[in-house]
Amino acid sequence: xxxxxxxxxxxxxxxxxxxxxxxxxxxxxxxxxxxxxxxxxxxxxxxxxxxxxxxxxxxxxxxxxxxxxxxxxxxxxxxxxxxxxxxxxxxxxxxxxxxxxxxxxxxxxxxxxxxxxxxxxxxxxxxxxxxxxxxxxxxxxxxxxxxxxxxxxxxxxxxxxxxxxxxxxxxxxxxxxxxxxxxxxxxxxxxxxxxxxxxxxxxxxxxxxxxxxxxxxxxxxxxxxxxxxxxxxxxxxxxxxxxxxxxxxxxxxxxxxxxxxxxxxxxxxxxxxxxxxxxxxxxxxxxxxxxxxxxxx
Amino acid sequence: xxxxxxxxxxxxxxxxxxxxxxxxxxxxxxxxxxxxxxxxxxxxxxxxxxxxxxxxxxxxxxxxxxxxxxxxxxxxxxxxxxxxxxxxxxxxxxxxxxxxxxxxxxxxxxxxxxxxxxxxxxxxxxxxxxxxxxxxxxxxxxxxxxxxxxxxxxxxxxxxxxxxxxxxxxxxxxxxxxxxxxxxxxxxxxx
Numbered sequence: 129x130x131x132x133x134x135x136x137x138x139x140x141x142x143x144x145x146x147x148x149x150x151x152x153x154x155x156x157x158x159x160x161x162x163x164x165x166x167x168x169x170x171x172x173x174x175x176x177x178x179x180x181x182x183x184x185x186x187x188x189x190x191x192x193x194x195x196x197x198x199x200x201x202x203x204x205x206x207x208x209x210x211x212x213x214x215x216x217x218x219x220x221x222x223x224x225x226x227x228x229x230x231x232x233x234x235x236x237x238x239x240x241x242x243x244x245x246x247x248x249x250x251x252x253x254x255x256x257x258x259x260x261x262x263x264x265x266x267x268x269x270x271x272x273x274x275x276x277x278x279x280x281x282x283x284x285x286x287x288x289x290x291x292x293x294x295x296x297x298x299x300x301x302x303x304x305x306x307x308x309x310x311x312x313x314x315x316x317x318x319x320x321x322x323x324x325x326x327x328x329x330x331x332x333x334x335x336x337x338x339x340x341x342x343x344x345x346x347x348x349x350x351x352x353x354x355x356x357x358x359x360x361x362x363x364x365x366x367x368x369x370x371x372x373x374x375x376x377x378x379x380x381x382x383x384x385x386x387x388x389x390x391x392x393x394x395x396x397x398x399x400x401x402x403x404x405x406x407x408x409x410x411x412x413x414x415x416x417x418x419x420x421x422x423x424x425x
Numbered sequence: 426x427x428x429x430x431x432x433x434x435x436x437x438x439x440x441x442x443x444x445x446x447x448x449x450x451x452x453x454x455x456x457x458x459x460x461x462x463x464x465x466x467x468x469x470x471x472x473x474x475x476x477x478x479x480x481x482x483x484x485x486x487x488x489x490x491x492x493x494x495x496x497x498x499x500x501x502x503x504x505x506x507x508x509x510x511x512x513x514x515x516x517x518x519x520x521x522x523x524x525x526x527x528x529x530x531x532x533x534x535x536x537x538x539x540x541x542x543x544x545x546x547x548x549x550x551x552x553x554x555x556x557x558x559x560x561x562x563x564x565x566x567x568x569x570x571x572x573x574x575x576x577x578x579x580x581x582x583x584x585x586x587x588x589x590x591x592x593x594x595x596x597x598x599x600x601x602x603x604x605x606x607x608x609x610x611x612x613x614x615x616x
Contacts, residue, residue, distance in 0.1 A: 140556040140557075144556075144558055144595075145589045147588055170597070171550070174550065175546070175556070177546035178546065178547050181543050183447075183614060184611070185614070231613045231614055239603075284501075320505075322503035324467075327468075327499070329562070330565075338467055338468075406588055406589050
């Protein structure tokens with residue numbers, strides 16, 4: 129397969145609370161011949177929080193990354209939906225409001241940078257499904273996912289707004305990809321309901337309720353694990369299960385996997401390179417059972 | 426809301442103009458009060474006023490009621506309302522603008538400290554160029570409810586144990602360049 133080259137924008141989360149996501153992303157990318165070149169000295173995109181405080185500075189810090197990326201002339205890919213949406217929003221703001229573009233560039237000029245608005249911003253999931261493709265990934269698979277019942281949880285910002293590569297209400301890219309690899313995606317009507325994102329800190333009870341409903345839905349439809357492509361969704365669903373069990377008198381013990389961890393497993397990448405240690409509800413026992421998942425060749 | 430009737434002389438017309446002047450803000454004029462936003466919102470049942478009501482209140486110039494409502498602070502940026510709005514109002518962006526305005530004017534819902542979380546986030550980025558979760562929590566909880574620092578210890582320890590909570594902030598190299606950009610942007614745009 130022809131090697132595809134992207135500027136890689138990791139974002140803050142995958143370097144810290146979602147380390148397992150980056151580890152499995154890099155392992156999978158290498159195996160599939162996706163070349164990710166990390167953007168030099170990138171800064172935080174600002175996420176949803178910075179733009180809640182100040183508008184122009186939030187656009188300017190996001191634009192610094194885009195300006196740096198523009199000089200490389202490659203598409204920018206990020207595994208984080210919040211970075212994805214924030215960088216995209218910066219692009220559309222700049223395109224739609226010339227005055228903002230001018231002001232952003234005036235700020236960037238302080239660092240002798242300039243952004244023309246030409247960087248194509250992509251999410252990792254879109255690169256995997258559109259540029260590489262489920263068939264090509266399957267062709268390189270070493271194992272079958274053996275009917276593992278997965279609930280594909282997309283969350284919000286990966287599909288909204290803009291419907292860049294999937295439907296905003298009923299997306300299917302992860303479902304099709306994992307089905308191709310032998311998993312069995314369950315019916316999961318809450319696949320795009322919000323996990324509460326940073327409300328888990330600023331309004332914890334509110335977010336815990338949202339997470340509880342998502343877990344309950346996945347469990348009721350028979351999922352053995354939930355798969356996500358978002359650092360914050362993964363954290364909220366994974367780290368707070370014990371707290372939710374206490375609060376609502378439930379007994380969830382559902383592994384929450386990054387999509388790249390599951391793809392990596394199908395590709396035969398060793399568990400220790402997929403960051404499984406970072407999963408708080410242990411994912412290993414389930415996966416090892418399924419790694420009986422007869423070797424395909 | 427004391428009364429459902431707003432007298433014209435008590436309307437804050439400047440507030441209406443202020444909201445209309447934010448990028449995309451004038452679209453609020455097109456709101457048909459259908460309530461699709463409120464019905465799509467995962468947290469609207471906990472809001473003082475649902476998004477639909479907030480838009481009616483903005484158009485009625487009810488400045489203080491809007492700015493002191495918990496509505497925008499309970500918005501999780503899920504964009505459900507945004508993609509469903511039949512009038513293409515960029516509702517989530519309006520919620521950001523309301524938060525910015527509330528911070529600028531120092532008007533908050535009673536007992537709310539959510540604004541401190543967002544401010545702490547921006548301050549961490551201003552200082553290190555990247556988010557650092559431990560530092561963010563420390564700043565937010567110390568400022569608002571120090572006890573919660575202890576209450577959140579179990580989660581923190583879990584994350585630590587699983588290698589998900591670096592203890593020290595990782596600064597970007599050229600932080601002074603970013604700070605220059607931020608300073609300039611602040612001077613140009615305020616909020």
